[in-house]
Amino acid sequence: MAAVAAVALIGLVAFVIRGGRLPRARPDLPPQGPADTRAAALQTYVPSGKLDEFYLFASGGHSGNVFVYGLPSMRRIRTIPVFTPESATGWGFEKESREMLGGFHWGDLHHVALSETGGKYDGRWLFVSDMANGRLASIDLHTFRVHQMVGPLPNIAGAHCSVFVTPNTEYVFAPSRLAMPIPRGTYAPLEEFGSRYYGVMAALKVDKDRGEMSLAWELLLPPWSYDLSDAGKGPSDGWLFLTTYNTEEATSNLEANASKRDRDYIVAVDWRAAERAAREGRYTVIDGAKVIDPSKVPGIAYLLPVAKSPHGVDVSPDGRYIVASGKLAPHVTVFDFEKLRGAIAKKDFTGEARGMPVVRYEAVRAAEVPVGLGPLHTQFDGKGFAYTSLFLDSAVAKWRLGTWEVVDRIPVQYNVGHIAVAEGDTAAPVGRYLVSLNKMAKDRYLSVGPSHPESLQLVDISGQRMRLLYDAPVDPEPHYGQIIRADRIKTTVVFDKDEKRQNSVWRPADARVERRGDEVHVYGVAVRSRFVPDRIEVNQGDRVFVHLTNIDRDQDITHGFGILNYDLNMEIQPGETKTMEFTADKPGVYPFYCTNFCSALHQEMQGWLLVRPKGTAGGSSAAAGAGSSAAPGGGSSGLPGGGTPGPGGGTQPGGGTPGPAGGMPGSEGEGR
Numbered sequence: 126m127a128a129v130a131a132v133a134l135i136g137l138v139a140f141v142i143r144g145g146r147l148p149r150a151r152p153d154l155p156p157q158g159p160a161d162t163r164a165a166a167l168q169t170y171v172p173s174g175k176l177d178e179f180y181l182f183a184s185g186g187h188s189g190n191v192f193v194y195g196l197p198s199m200r201r202i203r204t205i206p207v208f209t210p211e212s213a214t215g216w217g218f219e220k221e222s223r224e225m226l227g228g229f230h231w232g233d234l235h236h237v238a239l240s241e242t243g244g245k246y247d248g249r250w251l252f253v254s255d256m257a258n259g260r261l262a263s264i265d266l267h268t269f270r271v272h273q274m275v276g277p278l279p280n281i282a283g284a285h286c287s288v289f290v291t292p293n294t295e296y297v298f299a300p301s302r303l304a305m306p307i308p309r310g311t312y313a314p315l316e317e318f319g320s321r322y323y324g325v326m327a328a329l330k331v332d333k334d335r336g337e338m339s340l341a342w343e344l345l346l347p348p349w350s351y352d353l354s355d356a357g358k359g360p361s362d363g364w365l366f367l368t369t370y371n372t373e374e375a376t377s378n379l380e381a382n383a384s385k386r387d388r389d390y391i392v393a394v395d396w397r398a399a400e401r402a403a404r405e406g407r408y409t410v411i412d413g414a415k416v417i418d419p420s421k422v423p424g425i426a427y428l429l430p431v432a433k434s435p436h437g438v439d440v441s442p443d444g445r446y447i448v449a450s451g452k453l454a455p456h457v458t459v460f461d462f463e464k465l466r467g468a469i470a471k472k473d474f475t476g477e478a479r480g481m482p483v484v485r486y487e488a489v490r491a492a493e494v495p496v497g498l499g500p501l502h503t504q505f506d507g508k509g510f511a512y513t514s515l516f517l518d519s520a521v522a523k524w525r526l527g528t529w530e531v532v533d534r535i536p537v538q539y540n541v542g543h544i545a546v547a548e549g550d551t552a553a554p555v556g557r558y559l560v561s562l563n564k565m566a567k568d569r570y571l572s573v574g575p576s577h578p579e580s581l582q583l584v585d586i587s588g589q590r591m592r593l594l595y596d597a598p599v600d601p602e603p604h605y606g607q608i609i610r611a612d613r614i615k616t617t618v619v620f621d622k623d624e625k626r627q628n629s630v631w632r633p634a635d636a637r638v639e640r641r642g643d644e645v646h647v648y649g650v651a652v653r654s655r656f657v658p659d660r661i662e663v664n665q666g667d668r669v670f671v672h673l674t675n676i677d678r679d680q681d682i683t684h685g686f687g688i689l690n691y692d693l694n695m696e697i698q699p700g701e702t703k704t705m706e707f708t709a710d711k712p713g714v715y716p717f718y719c720t721n722f723c724s725a726l727h728q729e730m731q732g733w734l735l736v737r738p739k740g741t742a743g744g745s746s747a748a749a750g751a752g753s754s755a756a757p758g759g760g761s762s763g764l765p766g767g768g769t770p771g772p773g774g775g776t777q778p779g780g781g782t783p784g785p786a787g788g789m790p791g792s793e794g795e796g797r
């Protein structure tokens with residue numbers, strides 16, 4: 126703490142010397158008067174029936190989700206489940222998503238990155254990372270659902286600063302925050318940290334039409350921690366800039382030991398040179414990945430000294446300036462890409478670290494801007510200003526590119542990590558709004574106990590002075606966000622009626638059940654307001670596949686399929702086919718019902734899963750029975766024909782089996 130206090134003092138002194146305004150004291154009162162409050166309310170109010178102008182995609186941290194907000198209302202309009210199962214949509218319950226999740230139950234969704242064309246958001250894909258397990262996913266912005274998931278990526282440990290994209294989405298990158306011996310699963314004592322541990326960056330080639338990533342190559346880096354990174358654009362297109370900390374290579378008490386040196390580095394990577402090295406075979410295959418060692422292939426990576434423990438590096442819209450935020454320093458360091466290019470050409474180096482040249486600081490520095498304490502992350506508007514979040518000050522500073530003067534500051538409540546300006550990390554920012562993603566809201570919302578919501582604060586940046594407009598609570602824990610103009614995204618209203626789609630059935634009369642050995646495949650239909658078939662009979666131990674097509678193709682008519690006590694639910698969106706796969710390991714009768722409200726007769730949309738106990742007579746004829754019951758479609762009033770649904774012991778309905786507990790016959794008819 127003494128070090129932090131000293132840094133704080135230095136920061137204040139620097140401010141006064143440079144003629145900067147002293148930061149306003151953290152206010153105990155709201156920062157604005159009643160007139161401002163009314164103006165802010167008018168500015169954020171989106172009347173009923175009107176739509177927001179922007180989407181905000183906020184990473185959901187260890188919830189594993191993406192949170193979608195509308196701006197300027199700050200209404201939360203969707204949660205997209207990604208790295209963790211979610212019962213409302215059946216994400217991780219139905220076959221496809223369960224296979225994608227690969228047995229993982231949690232993820233730490235750290236960053237979001239919208240796909241770009243020509244340095245601008247194209248509204249097609251959102252790439253996201255899982256810090257915890259080294260996974261990446263692409264989300265289709267037509268459907269707001271995960272399209273592809275890859276990983277755990279080989280050799281990647283803690284994909285914290287992932288993902289970020291190149292200006293034409295040629296690549297997404299995933300560097301590691303936590304060093305480990307590679308390949309994953311290798312044992313090496315911590316005493317060998319310097320020699321056997323690495324921080325690796327993965328480069329994934331993107332097929333932009335399909336939104337799909339494939340591992341192209343990896344970069345072998347020292348066991349430092351890599352943090353928020355950015356791709357170059359314009360003149361710096363073809364380069365990547367990664368922040369590092371713990372270049373001390375400490376392995377304990379990092380709080381102190383990783384902050385000993387005055388400077389860490391920005392790693393500047395020429396990704397086209399790395400691509401060439403991969404093509405020329407200058408790599409070692411480790412765990413299936415082509416791993417390039419830049420200490421052995423010159424011309425790929427250079428180190429730029431920067432104030433200690435930087436957290437973020439951001440490239441200006443014109444691609445000329447590289448802004449590094451040293452979270453324990455009172456300023457941001459701005460590098461000039463043209464100077465960097467010159468320094469590399471002239472080999473203006475002061476030495477090397479880990480086999481990578483260290484560029485002479487004075488040769489590449491454009492400015493040190495005294496923004497305040499704890500700078501983390503910088504965004505840009507379209508008017509030549511930069512905005513830097515200040516974690517220690519709990520504030521955002523506004524400063525001018527080129528003249529480097531700090532022109533405004535605004536307190537936020539409270540500790541801000543990342544910030545997002547509308548399209549603020551593209552080549553053509555929109556500006557207008559900034560969202561401050563704050564870690565600790567403390568007293569800003571009604572208390573919900575010792576753990577408080579996190580906070581998103583909307584700031585108007587359209588004028589000379591920044592103005593705080595609105596506080597919106599958010600679940601733990603947003604790290605990063607991106608804001609895109611709503612008109613760039615064109616969503617699907619209903620899925621196409623694709624009669625050739627595997628497992629789909631489009632007419633109730635075509636619904637059927639097929640038995641293949643001990644697999645039972647139900648090809649069913651969900652349509653307002655019934656399931657066809659609504660009676661599924663199987664034998665205990667069967668592997669059951671329920672393929673359901675929602676043949677309703679009206680806007681917003683989603684059906685659900687939830688089976689009591691089998692711990693299974695999924696949604697089927699209009700025009701879509703989904704598969705639930707499970708083993709019928711519990712004998713008895715298990716009603717299923719539509720979990721997604723769909724019509725006035727939604728309550729009637731139900732059926733029964735009948736699981737014949739092992740050893741009961743009937744065997745494969747049970748499946749035939751189920752098949753025949755499927756054919757009539759609406760024949761739900763028919764009594765069970767094939768086999769007896771009751772448990773072997775012949776006890777009274779509802780009792781005896783682990784079926785519907787307390788299921789009184791009357792309550793079912795009455796509904797609610």
Ligand SMILES: [Cu+2]
Nearest residue numbers: 684719723730
């Ligand atoms: Cu329904």
